[in-house]
Amino acid sequence: xxxxxxxxxxxxxxxxxxxxxxxxxxxxxxxxxxxxxxxxxxxxxxxxxxxxxxxxxxxxxxxxxxxxxxxxxxxxxxxxxxxxxxxxxxxxxxxxxxxxxxxxxxxxxxxxxxxxxxxxxxxxxxxxxxxxxxxxxxxxxxxxxxxxxxxxxxxxxxxxxxxxxxxxxxxxxxxxxxxxxxxxxxxxxxxxxxxxxxxxxxxxxxxxxxxxxxxxxxxxxxxxxxxxxxxxxxxxxxxxxxxxxxxxxxxxxxxxxxxxxxxxxxxxxxxxxxxxxxxxxxxxxxxxxxxxxxxxxxxxxxxxxxxxxxxxxxxxxxxxxxxxxxxxxxxxxxxxxxxxxxxxxxxxxxxxxxxxxxxxxxxxxxxxxxxxxxxxxxxxxxxxxxxxxxxxxxxxxxxxxxxxxxxxxxxxxxxxxxxxxxxxxxxxxxxxxxxxxxxxxxxxxxxxxxxxxxx
Ligand code: UD1
Ligand code: CA
Numbered sequence: 001x002x003x004x005x006x007x008x009x010x011x012x013x014x015x016x017x018x019x020x021x022x023x024x025x026x027x028x029x030x031x032x033x034x035x036x037x038x039x040x041x042x043x044x045x046x047x048x049x050x051x052x053x054x055x056x057x058x059x060x061x062x063x064x065x066x067x068x069x070x071x072x073x074x075x076x077x078x079x080x081x082x083x084x085x086x087x088x089x090x091x092x093x094x095x096x097x098x099x100x101x102x103x104x105x106x107x108x109x110x111x112x113x114x115x116x117x118x119x120x121x122x123x124x125x126x127x128x129x130x131x132x133x134x135x136x137x138x139x140x141x142x143x144x145x146x147x148x149x150x151x152x153x154x155x156x157x158x159x160x161x162x163x164x165x166x167x168x169x170x171x172x173x174x175x176x177x178x179x180x181x182x183x184x185x186x187x188x189x190x191x192x193x194x195x196x197x198x199x200x201x202x203x204x205x206x207x208x209x210x211x212x213x214x215x216x217x218x219x220x221x222x223x224x225x226x227x228x229x230x231x232x233x234x235x236x237x238x239x240x241x242x243x244x245x246x247x248x249x250x251x252x253x254x255x256x257x258x259x260x261x262x263x264x265x266x267x268x269x270x271x272x273x274x275x276x277x278x279x280x281x282x283x284x285x286x287x288x289x290x291x292x293x294x295x296x297x298x299x300x301x302x303x304x305x306x307x308x309x310x311x312x313x314x315x316x317x318x319x320x321x322x323x324x325x326x327x328x329x330x331x332x333x334x335x336x337x338x339x340x341x342x343x344x345x346x347x348x349x350x351x352x353x354x355x356x357x358x359x360x361x362x363x364x365x366x367x368x369x370x371x372x373x374x375x376x377x378x379x380x381x382x383x384x385x386x387x388x389x390x391x392x393x394x395x396x397x398x399x400x401x402x403x404x405x406x407x408x409x410x411x412x413x414x415x416x417x418x419x420x421x422x423x424x425x426x427x428x429x430x431x432x433x434x435x436x437x438x439x440x441x442x443x444x445x446x447x448x449x450x451x452x453x454x455x
Pocket of ligand 1: 023073141154169224
């Protein structure tokens, strides 16, 4: 059977008090709407349509790599109106549409699958996801009679009796496409909020004797984020879950409360993560690594047996048995080889550093290609910028760069070379040679005495 999904993401989210649309606020390093998209995608849905409105361009931009289509809801007149805006997307389709809100990121693919499977196997016209909670304030209530779902009543429209119901609407549903499209035309906005509620479709189906089912799931998965406090609540739940997953896979996390691992991060067995690490984006950490405290690693691939401490690594690759930090900064598009040392106060930008090279301290390398077995003395600077353009530096294998060298780009240092400390290199250093590029030392004998400065 054909299965598609709609994600509601057009609201601003007044209660979150932000200039950024609510669904773009991040949980575990990923926008809420992208959590929902990825989860639905994993549940093997054919097409996904995202309803956008407030901050539409930004939502499009942040979801651009996810192969979804969009429908525009120019005015936010309610969740029912939002779904109506996907008319074009639903046109001539037959089968199941699953509808989710973009502000409930904890739902799992298993639950989405279960919802769709139940809907299909029970031959329902609508199937809701619900959960049971002690304090249902704010949520739509599930009204049942003889155990069958009759309707959903929004919190603000509830009678005193209905307010006591503790089965809530998760805002996640499956519908038969044709029946849904028909019912959307029958919605009215005659309610406390003056909005067209998607939830009213259930009551309409009931009146038409259509079959309605419900799948009850744990509340945690259905939490909707409306405020910053709820954002932090959801963040904590997801972080704990992610940390537990890695620990179950053989990763030591010394203090899970102080370790922040994004949802798409992969970590190999026997790696040890100290507190204060932020691992974000599509980052992969190999096996047997030690991540000492306080690093931020974003969209990077780290090999096996690597040690990193108090450093920042962004959009880069680090090879096996390499050590980084403390206080190193590896900027985008860098590729660090195996058994390399990137030491303290070293900045690498858009450069390749090949195997067994040591850059131990206080060095800047930008727009450079560095070979194998090189040694950078303390305080080396690649002078890659002339005030107007960036230029490239190429260093071969086995180069020994003396302390406090400037490499004025574009420049090339060939294999098996030495550069004397304090040199400012502006010309090629040919293979096998020693380059000295500094003023010769002169000693003026007896100068201190002559000046009467002797102490
Ligand atoms: C909604 C449900 C409620 C449920 C709760 C679960 C309705 C009427 N109510 O309430 O029963 O318990 O979710 O979290 O559906 N949106 C649009 N266009 C609009 C309005 C909203 O795209 O015109 C989007 C929002 O961006 C958001 C989602 O729909 O992602 C839910 O909207 P929200 O205002 O948060 O609904 P709730 O009041 O939480
Ligand atoms: Ca909500």
